[in-house]
Amino acid sequence: MTSGRVLGVDACKAGWVGIVLDEHARLEAHVAPTIGELVDTAERGGRLAVVGVDIPIGLPDTGRRAADVLARAEIGPLWSSVFLTPVRAALEAPDHATAVRRHRAATGEGVSIQAFSLRVKLFEVERWIRDAARNRGAPLRVVEVHPEVVFARLAGAPLVVRKSRWAGAERRRALLAGAGVHVVGELGRAGAVAGVDDALDAAAVAWSARRVAIGQACSMPDPPEVFADGLEAAIWC
DSSP: OOOOEEEEEEEETTEEEEEEEOTTOOEEEEEESSHHHHHHHHGGGSOEEEEEESSOOSOOSSSOOHHHHHHHHHHGGGGGGSOOOOOHHHHTSSSHHHHHHHHHHHHSSOOOHHHHTTHHHHHHHHHHHHHHHHHOSSOOEEEEOOHHHHHHHHHTSOOOSOTTSHHHHHHHHHHHHHTTOOOOSOOHHHHHHSOHHHHHHHHHHHHHHHHHHTTOOOEEEEEEEEOTTOOEEEEEO
8 A cells, every 4th residue: 555645744934844755755845835835836746645734733622632741751851842732712812911811711721922822823724724625626634743753753762852953953864764764955945945953844744644644653642632623633653
């Protein structure tokens, strides 16, 4: 069974960077200001079977998402790279102070400015998922992936050096190469405008998306949670 083409997506300063893998693990890199444009660009080379995205999908109504808690445990020392996804009411707030009040009312906890800042990208992805479900002529599976979970799985243990360090980037590049994903060369415009860590993260997400496509991936939690928004909330690897 082959996966066809899959896309791994990560946010970057230019908008979104994507790594496409085909069934032979051949790699393409793309960058675009919106996720919709990124997917459209990637599909010029052929239809995608799965899109993996490094962004929370499925917002909790109260409390924490099991996906975030499980991912933090999996990542270990670098657990802070997993933001605890705020409840929807907090992310829909007009400002951070209001978000904190709403989040405390719903969960008893505050919400960091970093987590609150995810809302623009998060809602962009959510709108795109719903639009794609209505408008595409063929089904497209979209899953949430956290790159650090992927790297921990590839290494067989949590990593201890952050991706922003040279040693951390080289370790992640080597882990991907060992899994047959070779992120080398110029990578075109994506290589010029996206950060090294963003490109490596997108490649890790693509690796997981391919596992989803061929039925080898598992979700955290299993089965995924479903909140009031109706979207499956789970991190896949």
